[in-house]
Amino acid sequence: MKDKILECVPNFSEGKDREIIERIVEPFRRVEGVKLLDYSADIDHNRLVVTVIGDPDGLKESLLDAMEVAVREIDMNSHRGEHPRMGAVDVVPFIPVKNVTIDEAIELSNQVARQAARRFNLPIYMYENSATAPERQNLANIRKGQFEGFSEKIRLPEWKPDYGPSEIHKTAGVTAIGARMPLVAFNVNLDTHKLDIANAIAKKIRNSGGGLRFCKAIGVSLKEKEMVQVSMNMTDYTRTSLYQSFEMIKMEARRYGVNVVGSELVGILPMQALTDVAAYYLGLENFCEEQILENRLLWED
């Protein structure tokens, strides 16, 4: 059986008290099958962002334990910070990384939400791909009104929580949980300084303009380089491939007599987004991700 790996980036509303922060993070260090990649507390935002990766069972267990600490130790009534927030456990996104479909991530997000609602008597909204209504997809929409406004908002029929009671947790507020695909930030450079060309190409290749389904794109000026760039967010690299947007930009650039001169990937991306590119250009047949040595090093015990 192939290992299933997801990433989870829970946000907790505590950015100052190192002891509470360490107690929240502890389950991600302790539980088998998960790996704490990063956690950073921001004093101004008064918020803790944890990046953890692991198999579904390990993530579920560690996350519920961390939520328990946050619900017990954070009092939103005395919480001040610059970042909008509505609960002690503010938001919990699950992101498929390997051998996990978005549907499996949605299922996991619902399992966690159901158990957390019961265990902590916490109202929970499902968001992004887990949303139960279009107006719940966007986190900002859910979070509007913040902790202080939620005692009222939660009583509106259209804002009845997906799990848990229809009133806020007195100290921990409410929580949003959901699944979403990882974003891949991919920029392609053109040998022109004309921003309108980059914008025209961006419009043609992106979903909203009639282009690729899982591609968002805008034109951007690179002042130091005297170039422009088509700057993209690939919102599901498993269905819209990087090479598709790259080749489509080359194709569009031709009509302006412009050339693609390079590209860049910004930040972290799953390996598959790149092996997919290599497999396309080499015309690889029967290639399997398990042939990659590094894939054999992950949770193989």
Place this chain on the structure above:
Amino acid sequence: MKDKILECVPNFSEGKDREIIERIVEPFRRVEGVKLLDYSADIDHNRLVVTVIGDPDGLKESLLDAMEVAVREIDMNSHRGEHPRMGAVDVVPFIPVKNVTIDEAIELSNQVARQAARRFNLPIYMYENSATAPERQNLANIRKGQFEGFSEKIRLPEWKPDYGPSEIHKTAGVTAIGARMPLVAFNVNLDTHKLDIANAIAKKIRNSGGGLRFCKAIGVSLKEKEMVQVSMNMTDYTRTSLYQSFEMIKMEARRYGVNVVGSELVGILPMQALTDVAAYYLGLENFCEEQILENRLLWED
């Protein structure tokens, strides 16, 4: 600091006794910083092949401990098996996987050889990239005469061991240790059934024919597919890239009016061999292997 990872595939001359085999393998389970990927004992060959991966320190420690068990418990005087062999620890190749140069692997192989020779009073030959003379590069050359012939061979001046005494270990014989690059087996299919075309292209692109430095190639018939193939061993993918051989085959195929119709990768390969391909075709600038999520999961604790 970036994690350094190597693979090591030691061969031990015991393929039958499960208890001895488990004792040899135990250090690879126990020592921190190494991961036992596979071990298989072949009764006919009477040989145990271990695949282990890890950082230099962990590999050194676990390997020396495993060698100690093998030297103590295997008596080559009573060893029978179909595979050529010359010692209880027959051969130990070190293979760079990540953030390790071949020179560092050579250095590690010499450290292990020096310590093993001293600790077990064992004669050791350095082979492949670690060889101290051209006739010692090829393992088959060193191994000629096998255990039974080595009492005499080892006294010849040209076969003085690189480390340890100039006589065989009475029960453990002699050992070969060395460093080599991983091989990547890469085949490219052509839409013709004419083997002479595949052979002509293979000859043109391989090192021995004046082509790419780290590329071995032959023509092969694919009977079921009614196609031919240029079958390659890429002997250093960090210096001769997969896309170089692929593009060069396309270029050569053109003169015969033949097309490349696909390719295949056989067996295991390091991720870098593929990210290199993706980076070339997308013209990626400033791409760094650490941007790949999976790279953050390896020995990060």
